[in-house]
Amino acid sequence: MRNELALAKELDFKDPLKNFRRKFVNNINEIYLDGNSLGKLPKSSVQNINKAVNFHWGKNLIRSWNDHWLNLIERVSSKLEILFNANKNEITIGESTSVFLHQILTALINSNKYQKHLISDNLNFPSDIYIMNRISEINKSVRLTIIKYNSDIEADLKKLKNKIKSNPGIICLSLVTYKSSWIYPMKEINDWALMHKSIIVWDLSHASGVIDLNFKNSQTLIAVGCTYKYLNGGPGSPAFLYIQRNILKSLHNPISGWFGHSNPFLFSEKFKPSIGIKKFLNGTPSIISVVAMEAGIDITIEAGTKFIENKSKQQSEMLKKLIIKHLIPYGFKLESPIEVKNRGSHISISHSESWRICKALQKEKPLIITDYRPPRFIRIGISPLYIRYIDIVNTVIRLVEIVKNKKYLNFTHQKTIVS
Amino acid sequence: MRNELALAKELDFKDPLKNFRRKFVNNINEIYLDGNSLGKLPKSSVQNINKAVNFHWGKNLIRSWNDHWLNLIERVSSKLEILFNANKNEITIGESTSVFLHQILTALINSNKYQKHLISDNLNFPSDIYIMNRISEINKSVRLTIIKYNSDIEADLKKLKNKIKSNPGIICLSLVTYKSSWIYPMKEINDWALMHKSIIVWDLSHASGVIDLNFKNSQTLIAVGCTYKYLNGGPGSPAFLYIQRNILKSLHNPISGWFGHSNPFLFSEKFKPSIGIKKFLNGTPSIISVVAMEAGIDITIEAGTKFIENKSKQQSEMLKKLIIKHLIPYGFKLESPIEVKNRGSHISISHSESWRICKALQKEKPLIITDYRPPRFIRIGISPLYIRYIDIVNTVIRLVEIVKNKKYLNFTHQKTIVS
Numbered sequence: 001m002r003n004e005l006a007l008a009k010e011l012d013f014k015d016p017l018k019n020f021r022r023k024f025v026n027n028i029n030e031i032y033l034d035g036n037s038l039g040k041l042p043k044s045s046v047q048n049i050n051k052a053v054n055f056h057w058g059k060n061l062i063r064s065w066n067d068h069w070l071n072l073i074e075r076v077s078s079k080l081e082i083l084f085n086a087n088k089n090e091i092t093i094g095e096s097t098s099v100f101l102h103q104i105l106t107a108l109i110n111s112n113k114y115q116k117h118l119i120s121d122n123l124n125f126p127s128d129i130y131i132m133n134r135i136s137e138i139n140k141s142v143r144l145t146i147i148k149y150n151s152d153i154e155a156d157l158k159k160l161k162n163k164i165k166s167n168p169g170i171i172c173l174s175l176v177t178y179k180s181s182w183i184y185p186m187k188e189i190n191d192w193a194l195m196h197k198s199i200i201v202w203d204l205s206h207a208s209g210v211i212d213l214n215f216k217n218s219q220t221l222i223a224v225g226c227t228y229k230y231l232n233g234g235p236g237s238p239a240f241l242y243i244q245r246n247i248l249k250s251l252h253n254p255i256s257g258w259f260g261h262s263n264p265f266l267f268s269e270k271f272k273p274s275i276g277i278k279k280f281l282n283g284t285p286s287i288i289s290v291v292a293m294e295a296g297i298d299i300t301i302e303a304g305t306k307f308i309e310n311k312s313k314q315q316s317e318m319l320k321k322l323i324i325k326h327l328i329p330y331g332f333k334l335e336s337p338i339e340v341k342n343r344g345s346h347i348s349i350s351h352s353e354s355w356r357i358c359k360a361l362q363k364e365k366p367l368i369i370t371d372y373r374p375p376r377f378i379r380i381g382i383s384p385l386y387i388r389y390i391d392i393v394n395t396v397i398r399l400v401e402i403v404k405n406k407k408y409l410n411f412t413h414q415k416t417i418v419s
Numbered sequence: 420m421r422n423e424l425a426l427a428k429e430l431d432f433k434d435p436l437k438n439f440r441r442k443f444v445n446n447i448n449e450i451y452l453d454g455n456s457l458g459k460l461p462k463s464s465v466q467n468i469n470k471a472v473n474f475h476w477g478k479n480l481i482r483s484w485n486d487h488w489l490n491l492i493e494r495v496s497s498k499l500e501i502l503f504n505a506n507k508n509e510i511t512i513g514e515s516t517s518v519f520l521h522q523i524l525t526a527l528i529n530s531n532k533y534q535k536h537l538i539s540d541n542l543n544f545p546s547d548i549y550i551m552n553r554i555s556e557i558n559k560s561v562r563l564t565i566i567k568y569n570s571d572i573e574a575d576l577k578k579l580k581n582k583i584k585s586n587p588g589i590i591c592l593s594l595v596t597y598k599s600s601w602i603y604p605m606k607e608i609n610d611w612a613l614m615h616k617s618i619i620v621w622d623l624s625h626a627s628g629v630i631d632l633n634f635k636n637s638q639t640l641i642a643v644g645c646t647y648k649y650l651n652g653g654p655g656s657p658a659f660l661y662i663q664r665n666i667l668k669s670l671h672n673p674i675s676g677w678f679g680h681s682n683p684f685l686f687s688e689k690f691k692p693s694i695g696i697k698k699f700l701n702g703t704p705s706i707i708s709v710v711a712m713e714a715g716i717d718i719t720i721e722a723g724t725k726f727i728e729n730k731s732k733q734q735s736e737m738l739k740k741l742i743i744k745h746l747i748p749y750g751f752k753l754e755s756p757i758e759v760k761n762r763g764s765h766i767s768i769s770h771s772e773s774w775r776i777c778k779a780l781q782k783e784k785p786l787i788i789t790d791y792r793p794p795r796f797i798r799i800g801i802s803p804l805y806i807r808y809i810d811i812v813n814t815v816i817r818l819v820e821i822v823k824n825k826k827y828l829n830f831t832h833q834k835t836i837v838s
Contacts, residue, residue, distance in 0.1 A: 025473075025477040025478070027478060027480075032480060034480065034481045037481050038476075038480055038481045038484075040477075040480065041472065041473075041476045041477040045472070046472060046473065046477075049468065049472055049707070050469075053460065053464070053465060053468055053653075053711070054444075054460075054465065056654075057457075057460045057653055057654060058444040058459075058460040058465075059444070059446060061446075061451060061453065061457055061459065061788065062453045062456050062457045062788065062790065062837070063788075064654065065457075065654070065836075065837035066835050066836055066837050069654055069655075070836060070837065095514075095518070095702070096676065096701055096702020096703055096704075097676075097702050097703075098674065098676025098677065098678075098701045098702030099514070099518060099674060099676070099701050099702055102673075102674045102676075102701075106557075110557060122688075126677060126680075126683075126686045126687065126688065126690075127676050127677035127680075127683075127702065129688065129690075130675045130676060130677060130679075130680065130690040131674065131675060131676060133675070133690060134672075134673060134674065134675040134690070138525075138529060138673055146688075178686075226702075226703070228703070234472075234476055234706070234707050235475075235476060235483065235484070235488055235703075235706035235707065236488075236702075236703040236704050236705045236706040236707075236709075237705065237707075238705060239702070253553075254521075254553060254557055255517065255518060255521045255550065255553065256549045256550060256552070256553040257515065257516075257517025257518070257521075257546050257549060257550060258517065258545060258546035258549060259517075260549075261545075261546075261549065263836075264545075264546075265836055265837050265838055266793060267545045267597075267792060267793055268545065269541075269545065269548065269565075271545075271548075271549040271552060271553070282515055282517045282518050282521075283514070283515020283516050283517030283518055283546065283645075283655075283658070284515055284516075284645070284647070284654075284655040285515075285655050286655045286656065286657060286705040286707075286708035287653070287654035287655040287708070288468070288653050288654065288655075288656075288705075288707050288708045288711045289705035289706070289707045289708040290655075292472070292707045369480065369481065369482075371481065373686060374685060374686055416485050417484075417485055417489060417682075417684055418481070418484035418485045418489065418684050
């Protein structure tokens with residue numbers, strides 16, 4: 001693959017985002033293709049954390065709530081509003097994606113504006129399905145439909161639309177699906193839902209930071225998502241919740257903790273919700289984790305999601321072509337949509353030896369870190385802020401080597417907990 | 420107050436916990452009596468955070484879930500089980516107190532083991548009341564009773580018990596109340612509830628780390644609490660949830676996110692709850708904040724809550740006597756129970772100029788940091804791990820000085836957001 005390597009080097013040289021890689025802590029002798037599970041550590045995050053711990057907590061103590069932390073929550077939320085082209089006071093942060101999803105689905109059901117019918121599909125992330133399932137178990141008036149497509153790679157949009165039309169309700173979808181990387185046409189589905197008395201709750205976990213999202217243009221009304229993948233927010237960094245302002249008024253937080261109060265430090269007996277999205281906050285957010293997540297958002301804004309998505313698509317197309325040319329002959333299958341417009345930023349492949357191939361990738365230098373999703377997927381995450389074109393070519397070279405020489409035979413079938 | 424100062428110095432010299440102060444970051448020229456709002460930074464927490472950020476996130480990346488973080492959540496939970504004398508798999512961490520409270524109250528209601536009647540009192544922390552109020556607003560079959568005592572200092576136990584007897588249900592109480600520091604007789608109330616088909620959900624936010632809690636001996640069935648006060652876990656550090664194992668089986672988490680699954684990384688379609696308390700986890704916990712909170716728990720275990728509570732009571736009694744002798748003549752009032760057995764580790768006082776006195780305390784060196792709770796309370800938090808007896812005497816000396824010389828007149832009535 002000499003030609004491919006040469007081309008990759010040239011593309012890296014010309015890459016307008018090439019200087020962003022330096023903003024992260026990179027391991028020598030490692031190609032990290034798992035930024036879609038946990039993004040890398042931004043160097044400036046280390047500084048932010050040190051300052052917050054040593055000075056804001058250590059020295060300034062309780063005074064830092066007034067001096068730094070109340071403002072921090074608002075500032076980070078505002079940056080996400082900029083990133084996603086939302087209005088002011090439409091995004092907040094603090095809980096996990098699962099808790100925010102529970103809150104917003106419950107609020108939508110209780111608003112009585114939609115049929116009490118939760119809808120999702122077999123491509124959605126299991127945790128989202130668990131949350132929906134539990135809501136309908138507890139509240140017998142809420143039905144749940146999980147649409148099963150014939151494929152676990154692509155959504156059948158016709159089937160999805162027909163379901164919505166014939167049985168409207170509250171639909172939760174992962175904009176970019178966690179296994180195959182399928183991406184829904186966001187505006188088209190939002191419009192369809194609106195036309196049929198339905199609403200889409202988007203889980204943007206696998207999209208935010210790498211897809212050029214635009215909530216206003218796509219007429220998005222509700223979204224949640226984690227920030228520890230392409231936004232590089234750190235392990236378990238707080239998620240975000242977006243509610244479009246026109247719909248916000250009719251929605252009420254089912255978990256009304258003091259941080260959702262318009263003035264929590266009045267300690268008043270009566271709950272008076274905040275104006276704007278802040279009414280969906282609950283208890284005290286985990287400040288050190290909020291501090292840790294800001295740098296990744298800053299870098300993403302600086303780079304611009306237009307440029308990030310553009311590079312992602314180029315890298316993803318390069319990878320797809322390499323897979324077709326060099327890996328399929330060795331028994332690999334492409335498990336992501338073939339067309340770039342239908343894909344997010346990761347590509348899944350499979351092989352009868354997927355698990356052991358993943359292990360073999362991590363053995364020789366440079367270590368190549370991907371992840372494995374049962375029953376057969378090897379996910380290759382492309383995080384354009386720090387992934388180079390040569391990383392992609394080198395990964396394919398290694399995959400060929402492992403399968404050609406049956407190197408995976410040196411590894412056991414035994415799974416670790418997190419794969 | 421020369422005699423008092425001399426005595427205080429002697430007590431500090433003899434204090435068996437005196438070496439623990441060195442384990443925290445202390446400001447020169449500052450007496451920090453607000454550890455009941457936000458505890459100090461343990462020095463070892465800085466090391467833990469640096470290691471987790473630079474090595475576990477920065478270098479080890481996704482592999483740290485297997486190598487460190489799954490174990491971290493279990494380890495920190497286990498340490499709290501030791502601290503509170505609970506059984507294995509009865510405590511977990513991760514959400515805020517408000518979210519955990521919402522989860523457990525909802526689970527208790529849905530269990531159908533108790534009358535659908537939520538009960539609290541006017542001494543409880545407002546956020547707990549907001550959470551309960553919202554549950555009963557959404558679920559019309561759930562009644563809410565807030566017992567109003569004639570006092571905002573002490574609970575009327577007879578009134579409380581009569582209410583429980585005549586109208587059983589699910590009762591949420593702050594073991595140590597946030598304003599006056601009143602402490603309930605934990606076992607007595609647990610026993611009474613049990614006898615009358617009721618259950619107590621204890622909010623231990625103002626008790627954990629400074630009261631020698633013993634869940635087995637006190638027959639405690641349910642508890643929640645934050646860890647950023649006397650446990651020194653850092654701003655907004657994750658809270659804990661305790662459910663006694665015999666009752667755990669009949670309770671189901673209303674927010675079933677993937678971290679409550681018995682094997683989240685199987686990504687199975689069906690939700691299969693964890694065995695034990697872990698089924699009450701929701702989404703991915705904020706790992707950096709969990710890392711930050713471990714050191715404070717370690718120090719507390721090392722010191723022993725028996726010794727901490729003992730010192731707290733001695734310091735609190737010293738403070739009370741000084742208040743009666745030196746402050747009441749200047750127009751102060753004691754706003755906490757007079758008997759030490761009825762108090763937690765803070766003491767509240769008031770004055771017609773409470774707010775401006777708080778501000779004046781923070782002006783001259785050593786700065787004295789207390790907090791203000793509307794409408795009139797100056798809270799003086801005694802965190803025995805780092806508060807010295809001389810700190811208490813010096814605080815009273817300063818209070819006399821401020822009021823005697825009307826120094827508070829130099830400050831405005833204007834409030835900051837967090838007081």
